[in-house]
Amino acid sequence: MNIAIKEFIGHWHPVVVHLPIGILLLSVVLMWAARKEKTEGMRKAISISLLLGMISALLACITGYMLSISDDYDKDLAGWHLWMGISVAVTSALLYLGHMRGMYQRWHLPMGILLCVLLAITGHLGGTLTHGSGYLTKSLFAENDEVYVRKPLPNVQEAMVYQDVVQPLLQSKCYSCHNANKKKGGLQMDKPELLMKGGKNGEVIIAGRAEESEMIRRLLLPREDEDHMPPKEKPQPTENDIVLLHWWINSGAPFDKKVKDLEQPEKIKPLLLALESEPEEVMLQAEIPQEPVDKANKEAVQKLRAKGVVVLPVAQNSHYLVANFVTAHHFSDADMQLLLPLKMQLIWLKLGGTKVGDSGMAVVGELNRLMRLQLEHTRITDAGLSSLKSLKDLRYLNLVGTRVTASGVQQLKDLQKLQSVYLYQTHVSKSDYPALQQLFPKAHIDSGGYEVPILESDTTEVKYVPKK
Amino acid sequence: MTQKELHNDRLAEEAKRSALGYYTRRHFLRESAMGLGALALGSLIGSCGSNSSSANQVFDAANPLAPKLPPFPGKARAVIYLHMAGAPSQLELFDYKPELMKLDGLDCPQSLLEGKRFAFIRGVPKMLGPQAVFRRRGQSGAWVSDHLPHFATIADEVSFLKAVTTDQFNHAPAQLLMHTGSPRLGRPSIGSWITYGLGSENQNLPGFVVLTSGGKNPDAGKSVWGSGFLPSVYQGVQCRSEGDPVLFIFDPEGMSRDLRKASIDAINEVNRLQYAEYGDPEILSRIAQYEMAYRMQISVPEVMNINDEPDYIHAMYGTKSGKACFANNVLLARKLVEKGVRFVQLFDWGWDSHGTDPNLAIDYGFINKCRQVDKAMTALILDLKQRGLLEETLVVWGGEFGRTPMMENREGKQNPFKGRDHHVEAFTMWMAGGGIRKGASYGETDEIGYSAISGKVSAWDIQATILNQLGFDHEQFTYQFQGRPFRLTDVAGRPITEIQS
Numbered sequence: 001m002n003i004a005i006k007e008f009i010g011h012w013h014p015v016v017v018h019l020p021i022g023i024l025l026l027s028v029v030l031m032w033a034a035r036k037e038k039t040e041g042m043r044k045a046i047s048i049s050l051l052l053g054m055i056s057a058l059l060a061c062i063t064g065y066m067l068s069i070s071d072d073y074d075k076d077l078a079g080w081h082l083w084m085g086i087s088v089a090v091t092s093a094l095l096y097l098g099h100m101r102g103m104y105q106r107w108h109l110p111m112g113i114l115l116c117v118l119l120a121i122t123g124h125l126g127g128t129l130t131h132g133s134g135y136l137t138k139s140l141f142a143e144n145d146e147v148y149v150r151k152p153l154p155n156v157q158e159a160m161v162y163q164d165v166v167q168p169l170l171q172s173k174c175y176s177c178h179n180a181n182k183k184k185g186g187l188q189m190d191k192p193e194l195l196m197k198g199g200k201n202g203e204v205i206i207a208g209r210a211e212e213s214e215m216i217r218r219l220l221l222p223r224e225d226e227d228h229m230p231p232k233e234k235p236q237p238t239e240n241d242i243v244l245l246h247w248w249i250n251s252g253a254p255f256d257k258k259v260k261d262l263e264q265p266e267k268i269k270p271l272l273l274a275l276e277s278e279p280e281e282v283m284l285q286a287e288i289p290q291e292p293v294d295k296a297n298k299e300a301v302q303k304l305r306a307k308g309v310v311v312l313p314v315a316q317n318s319h320y321l322v323a324n325f326v327t328a329h330h331f332s333d334a335d336m337q338l339l340l341p342l343k344m345q346l347i348w349l350k351l352g353g354t355k356v357g358d359s360g361m362a363v364v365g366e367l368n369r370l371m372r373l374q375l376e377h378t379r380i381t382d383a384g385l386s387s388l389k390s391l392k393d394l395r396y397l398n399l400v401g402t403r404v405t406a407s408g409v410q411q412l413k414d415l416q417k418l419q420s421v422y423l424y425q426t427h428v429s430k431s432d433y434p435a436l437q438q439l440f441p442k443a444h445i446d447s448g449g450y451e452v453p454i455l456e457s458d459t460t461e462v463k464y465v466p467k468k
Numbered sequence: 469m470t471q472k473e474l475h476n477d478r479l480a481e482e483a484k485r486s487a488l489g490y491y492t493r494r495h496f497l498r499e500s501a502m503g504l505g506a507l508a509l510g511s512l513i514g515s516c517g518s519n520s521s522s523a524n525q526v527f528d529a530a531n532p533l534a535p536k537l538p539p540f541p542g543k544a545r546a547v548i549y550l551h552m553a554g555a556p557s558q559l560e561l562f563d564y565k566p567e568l569m570k571l572d573g574l575d576c577p578q579s580l581l582e583g584k585r586f587a588f589i590r591g592v593p594k595m596l597g598p599q600a601v602f603r604r605r606g607q608s609g610a611w612v613s614d615h616l617p618h619f620a621t622i623a624d625e626v627s628f629l630k631a632v633t634t635d636q637f638n639h640a641p642a643q644l645l646m647h648t649g650s651p652r653l654g655r656p657s658i659g660s661w662i663t664y665g666l667g668s669e670n671q672n673l674p675g676f677v678v679l680t681s682g683g684k685n686p687d688a689g690k691s692v693w694g695s696g697f698l699p700s701v702y703q704g705v706q707c708r709s710e711g712d713p714v715l716f717i718f719d720p721e722g723m724s725r726d727l728r729k730a731s732i733d734a735i736n737e738v739n740r741l742q743y744a745e746y747g748d749p750e751i752l753s754r755i756a757q758y759e760m761a762y763r764m765q766i767s768v769p770e771v772m773n774i775n776d777e778p779d780y781i782h783a784m785y786g787t788k789s790g791k792a793c794f795a796n797n798v799l800l801a802r803k804l805v806e807k808g809v810r811f812v813q814l815f816d817w818g819w820d821s822h823g824t825d826p827n828l829a830i831d832y833g834f835i836n837k838c839r840q841v842d843k844a845m846t847a848l849i850l851d852l853k854q855r856g857l858l859e860e861t862l863v864v865w866g867g868e869f870g871r872t873p874m875m876e877n878r879e880g881k882q883n884p885f886k887g888r889d890h891h892v893e894a895f896t897m898w899m900a901g902g903g904i905r906k907g908a909s910y911g912e913t914d915e916i917g918y919s920a921i922s923g924k925v926s927a928w929d930i931q932a933t934i935l936n937q938l939g940f941d942h943e944q945f946t947y948q949f950q951g952r953p954f955r956l957t958d959v960a961g962r963p964i965t966e967i968q969s
Binding site: 288310312420447449452454455460462 | 540855923
């Protein structure tokens with residue numbers, strides 16, 4: 001038979017395969033339910049469902065066999081799956097015959113249960129083939145998530161070039177489709193010898209000739225190109241990753257050398273050095289709490305809006321709120337109580353430029369989910385800051401143009417999640433900054449007061465003087 | 469009944485009477501036929517329309533600029549876009565090419581000219597080496613030339629995009645592409661999309677403000693801040709940094725504030741009657757616009773007045789009192805963003821360094837342009853930073869294309885001064901703040917800065933990045949028009965994750 005036709009028939013396997021599972025399970029349930037006299041009527045349905053189940057199991061075996069010969073699958077696993085599938089078909093056939101002829105009545109139910117077990121095993125093997133091993137339980141073990149996180153290398157020059165530099169890249173971006181169980185395009189990449197052997201279309205790595213290597217060529221194709229690897233919907237390697245792979249192949253694609261043994265062009269050095277630090281996490285979105293929260297009290301929001309405060313969720317489908325007082329300059333300490341009902345939802349609070357002062361901070365101190373707090377150009381002082389000690393989640397604090405001092409800010413030393421504190425035009429003196437920075441080692445403490453020097457060129461022009 | 473109500477009533481009555489006066493038999497017949505047609509058309513269009521836009525992005529005509537929420541929590545809240553209209557030379561500012569110096573004065577190789585089109589270069593031009601002294605700056609080691617001595621000190625605050633490309637080599641279409649996602653007229657600009665999507669945090673100010681300097685509007689005209697097919701309320705409001713910030717913002721002599729209020733109320737009353745009759749949402753828009761204009765009469769002169777800033781801030785930006793200049797506009801931009809304006813678009817004209825006269829020469833006028841913007845843009849970054857605003861304000865700097873590594877020979881003849889032609893294959897832009905990485909650089913050009921060899925980005929990628937920083941997925945953010953959803957990035961674009969922090 002033509003290979004294309006075989007493949008076509010094979011591709012029906014994922015459709016057909018669900019029928020025997022459902023139908024045969026149903027027939028066993030019927031057999032069990034129809035044991036009693038009372039439910040005898042059901043027996044009539046058993047034979048027809050067994051027949052249909054048997055036929056569909058047979059079809060699943062045939063289509064499955066067709067699919068398996070168009071390679072791409074782990075022979076071992078696929079073999080087991082095939083034989084288990086055949087055993088399902090045979091068992092169902094026996095059961096059907098036994099049922100029709102009324103023979104060995106006693107054994108019918110046990111055989112039915114055996115059939116269920118076989119079905120479960122076959123189904124699970126099939127799932128493992130398509131989705132990879134551990135797919136079913138993956139979500140239970142969050143640590144073993146598919147996302148592979150690179151660990152920093154203590155000393156990159158002493159590291160093994162393949163194990164420590166190249167393999168982690170391949171592991172995070174290629175192995176999910178090119179492993180022992182799933183060999184897309186006949187290519188398995190997790191073993192050095194198989195990686196060098198290549199896939200259906202030949203070698204993917206030509207040692208020393210990166211430009212001619214199929215792997216590099218495909219990595220560099222435009223993302224929309226059908227041949228681009230990894231497929232466009234999968235996580236993509238960064239440009240630096242590709243440069244490193246390119247360098248490794250051009251260096252002869254060695255598996256047993258250390259980084260220092262290879263020649264390192266200028267361009268490669270900073271990339272290698274970067275492997276010594278933690279991988280940088282790219283945060284595409286602003287940080288908001290992970291845990292869900294109830295919707296804010298509508299009335300409380302309305303009351304604030306009536307005061308001119310802009311209260312909005314931080315994003316669609318989120319109940320966390322941002323309150324912005326840019327058009328509520330008259331908001332004062334007396335109004336602060338209005339914020340309390342929104343205590344669970346408020347995460348960004350922009351009180352800048354309002355009439356709020358120290359006594360209002362007692363209320364702010366209770367809004368302990370706050371992540372960003374803007375108090376610039378308000379009347380608060382150190383006394384007010386002491387109320388903010390409870391804001392454990394605070395990341396950003398803007399105190400520009402207030403009368404706070406260094407000792408006031410020091411009271412917040414336990415807020416270790418702080419990432420930035422703005423102290424321009426406050427009473428914190430220049431000499432206090434080193435101590436403050438020590439107190440918040442991870443935060444950016446901004447003193448402001450930047451100056452742009454006056455240069456002659458700021459106010460002069462270059463003039464063209466025509467030659468005589 | 470108060471005086472005011474009487475006045476309103478009278479106006480409304482008058483409007484009604486004059487409307488009735490037009491109501492003839494012919495009118496009646498025409499309207500019935502039209503009405504039937506409109507009914508049919510309405511149901512036709514209604515059934516074609518899709519409900520793809522999310523509830524948040526439904527246009528609320530009565531309150532078009534109400535603050536809205538983005539689909540996901542964005543890192544930036546506002547954008548200041550500094551557009552150097554005319555296109556500054558990347559080869560004299562950021563893209564250092566020592567190899568190009570070696571080719572200075574030699575004929576351009578044929579391989580760079582074959583199959584290419586230039587705006588003015590004809591025949592075989594000479595190569596032109598970098599006309600500036602370059603140094604590595606800050607910890608990031610970014611190359612910045614001595615033309616920008618102030619900016620050089622803050623190179624660690626920004627992310628450079630070294631391989632921006634475009635496909636338009638004339639100013640107007642290239643500017644349109646940069647700001648509207650299409651080189652042709654009719655699409656909404658980035659600022660319009662953003663105010664449409666996010667509204668304005670401050671209901672007393674426009675959400676999208678445009679400021680120009682350099683003595684000329686951008687070549688593409690006002691379309692670069694137009695609202696295209698979006699409701700017209702989202703177009704950029706052009707303000708001036710000298711004289712009245714908005715033309716006719718102040719009441720004429722003899723017109724008191726109360727009288728102004730009374731007349732606006734009366735006009736709105738008439739408009740409301742009109743709306744009750746026709747149900748056209750644009751009428752509600754108009755009512756909202758009148759009300760906002762009334763509020764702006766108070767708030768705008770206050771915010772737009774940079775004179776109340778202290779002297780040291782003026783010195784920092786290098787402003788010029790009473791003149792329309794880039795520095796004044798930049799300071800104003802900071803003030804506007806502080807007050808909740810969403811998008812401030814600056815255009816500074818005069819960067820078109822062809823070498824046809826001293827003002828457009830790489831070694832004269834170009835240097836003066838650099839001096840005009842250097843201090844102010846540096847001060848902007850530092851001032852936003854010290855106010856804690858840089859984290860949530862995205863600053864974008866760039867032109868509409870780049871300039872050639874060849875010296876321009878207009879129509880085959882050497883230009884009188886050193887100049888470069890328009891170049892589409894590679895130029896440099898930078899972004900800062902609003903969740904952009906500090907001290908990063910993405911993209912690379914070849915040894916002479918002719919074309920991008922890695923990290924190529926397009927105008928759509930830049931637009932996708934801007935939208936992303938504000939909390940939008942550029943592929944999901946659409947507006948239904950002419951029976952299909954439109955988006956800013958058309959069918960392209962990718963947020964440049966390489967420069968995100």
